[in-house]
Amino acid sequence: MPNAAGDRIQDNAGDIAERVRKVIETAGCSQREFARRIVMDPSKLSRSLTGTRRFTAAELARIADAGQVDAGWLLGSGTTGPAAEPELSSPSPRAGARVSAPPAAGRPLQIVRETVRLIAEHGFHAVRVADIAAACDTSTAAIHYHFPGRAELLEAAVRWCMDEDTASRAARIAEAGADEDAGAELSELLALQTPRTEQQRQQWLVWLDLWAEAARSTAIGQLHVEYYRQWRTTVADVIRRGIAQGVFREVDPEFSALRLTALVDGLASQVLASSAGAEDGTSPDDMYAALLAYVRTELLSTAEG
Known part of the structure; x- marks a missing residue:
């Protein structure tokens, strides 16, 4: 059964952590900078890499996006855990709505930047996930794939x-x-x-x-x-x-x-x-x-x- 975005992934042998280290090494940046790119608390990333905390499925999805690798590869399997970002039909933007292209850093940062803009304009409690999806020209499922709620x-x-x-x-x-x-x-x-x-x-x-x-x-x-x-x-x-x-x-x-x-x-x-x-x-x-x-x-x- 596929993992939900908020599920914590078992990594008893430390294989997932080792693959994440390879992604960070390939990215050619510090661990703290990589945490910034995936919008993750650096201390949580550190604890996950040392085995004292388990990655969530959503965090691994953002890591895969930033590292341009398959999320299944991070899990050691192409059939378990989070798969590629859902390719559901994108909602039609509202008339006059601003739609931004995904930045070079990937979908997660695009989602976050549009969330910041919408919160600034309307306040957090007035912003729906559907509004963020429309601003990113994607589906709500794709938003939840990277951020559970x-x-x-x-x-x-x-x-x-x-x-x-x-x-x-x-x-x-x-x-x-x-x-x-x-x-x-x-x-x-x-x-x-x-x-x-x-x-x-x-x-x-x-x-x-x-x-x-x-x-x-x-x-x-x-x-x-x-x-x-x-x-x-x-x-x-x-x-x-x-x-x-x-x-x-x-x-x-x-x-x-x-x-x-x-x-x-x-x-x-x-x-x-x-x-x-x-x-x-x-x-x-x-x-x-x-x-x-x-x-x-x-x-x-x-x-x-």
Whole structure:
């Protein structure tokens, strides 16, 4: 009997894990990067590869897609487990609906990106799997093949937003180098958190749904904790470096990062809630100016202020 997408697959001999390792090796990227490509928690991928956790059928489907291998090969059989993505007749797109072509990274990332867009436009609880299927020009069966249910889709959408944000921060830090003025680096990091571009707004709108779901879902709550831990650690490290450079005054880096994070979240929610073009609304420029004012009055040393 075929496995359902959410079923965990037995791998007593470790053969599946070994085949997945070969897929990652052939992909020529790190394990963490491969996890990003299949929209999977890197720690879950690691535990599955070491045998302390079993892969789900849906995870193996995404691995097969990313590695361009047959899912049956991952299982050691062409007749058991998940087969090729269901080739059911695609639903006809609604008039005026946007249909995107599958990206080079494969169907799973296309599904996730369209899920992010739809959540940003309508809110998670208003988005149906059928809407995502129509946006991807495929069937609901194909969506469920990669993501068993709506909860998994929200988790994947949040993780994708997290990964995009983390990648942007990492690129900014690498570009700056260790010798850059910490004040300028912090200003750049805050600019990345200001919802100006369409992608930044989409990510923030998904984040609003995350806040509500985090109080009800253990999986989403863990993502929430993980993201904020990473972000505050990044900010605290920049503040600590600024203190060493004499740019920032002697403050508690962790507590300052916590306060600054709360300010970012509150201002971003005001920007998103403001109507486009409303004179009395909070604009991205207002948000960024308020963040810089906080840095100037609370962090910069007297010599810099």
